Amino acid sequence: MTPKAKTVLSYLFLLVLLPAIAVGGYFLFRERGYVWISVVIAAVACIPFFIRFEKSTSDVRKTVMLALLIALSVLGRLAFSYVPHFKPVTAIIILAGIYLGAEAGFLCGSLSVLCSNFIFGQGPWTPFQMVAWGLIGFIAGVLSDPFKKHVILLMIYGVISGVFYSLFMDVLTVLWLDGGFTTKKYLAAIVTSFPITLTYAISNVIFLFVLVKPLGKKIDRIKEKYGI
């Protein structure tokens, strides 16, 4: 089989797999089904990105650079572990997306979660965090040109991604606490977690503001120096 056919096949497999999980999970486990389905779907949703990364023949140096940014965000989460919810992780992931591309942004987000949860504890929240942070990095990569030009857009994106992360994780909170999902409970969860959402947004803006110049400049310099 050619590599291309293999890739097509793996995407088809996913296209079948996701609905199969949703439908099968619903019919087998009606009561607790929703949590299970959503956690598994979150985990499976990461796979296409990983497959793409595996198939790409990028430079080893770029791979190592990606590892470096992941290590930085894990260390950032560690260094600020005493200040609840005030972390530089999202900012570093956004910068990874902007300067290394959308794909690298997703990987940086999802693998940072995987690595740092070795320290902070793996759990059913791991796949959810992987998707949330991965998407934040991915979108930053897609919109990298306007973000590089206008710092103000970047700051707005920092706020949006903080809010998005919080809203996304609230879905899991609601599902966990009471099986089913209702808009009323979701709104209650959003209101309860409002201070956390605010902290996320503020910390993202602060860290983006502090990091964008030094980190961005350094990545650009290395890219130029070594011709990646």
Added chain:
Amino acid sequence: MKSKDKFAYSGMHPVTVAFHIMAQICLTMFILHPVFVAISLFISLFLCASVVGKKFLKELKFYLPFYLIVAVSNPLFSHNGATPMFFLNGKPITYEALIYGFVSSGMFLSILLWCRVWSAVITDDKLLFLLGKQFPKIGLVLTVTLRMIPRFRMKWEELREVRSTVDDAAKKGFVSKVKGALRLFSALITQAMESSMETGMSMAARGYGVRKRTSVITYKFRTGDAIFLSLNLLLTASIVVFVALGAAKYDFYPYISPVSVGDRSIIVFVLYAVQSAMLLFKEVKEEALWNFCRSKI
């Protein structure tokens, strides 16, 4: 204190252990039935105590209040159920919601404990082994990352010490401290980036990516693993079939349904208990064997 490689699981293939814990987490996650939850909770408690050791006693201080808070908070928010015990601010606090709180919180806790077992048993090198075949590049990224974290910390200390000889040591105050930290951070990043480029080039020069990668650590899939894994698959599949047929059907609202101990239920309870305790059995067996052999020497 026994050393890490004397545990039963360390002799087993990572795939076997990972499948067992994953299956157990999934089963626990979606069967909300008091008996199932109790079985899963007790076995995960014992397994945690055995695998994590004395440290687990300290961790329990976090887990137990967590369990109680989640359990008690349910009747405060959920007013379903037909048997009010008393009224709080005009809202009924029902018996059913309280029981639901205790059972669902038990499920939550046992999932946390199974995850704890996972992180104690599937160490990062085993995870890399598991990822290595399907996702070699991601495995590489994770390996490099996990190596970089301690190295960065060491480098940070080194830079800080050097810097402290140059900087005016008398300078205190928040702003100058933050400025100093940022300068250190900047130096650390530059240094790390240059060295990561060197790592990359050196890897390319040594032929990384030319052929398929092999792993330093190899795990053999032995007969014991085959038996364990197939037994595990069989048990999981039969439990899923029983559950799909309605053996674990249980209603909390409006009335708590009685725990039936019919033929079908008792079979699935036993199956579930065996499935949950497989790793614990293995652990106890190895422990007994070890003590027995040692007493002869």
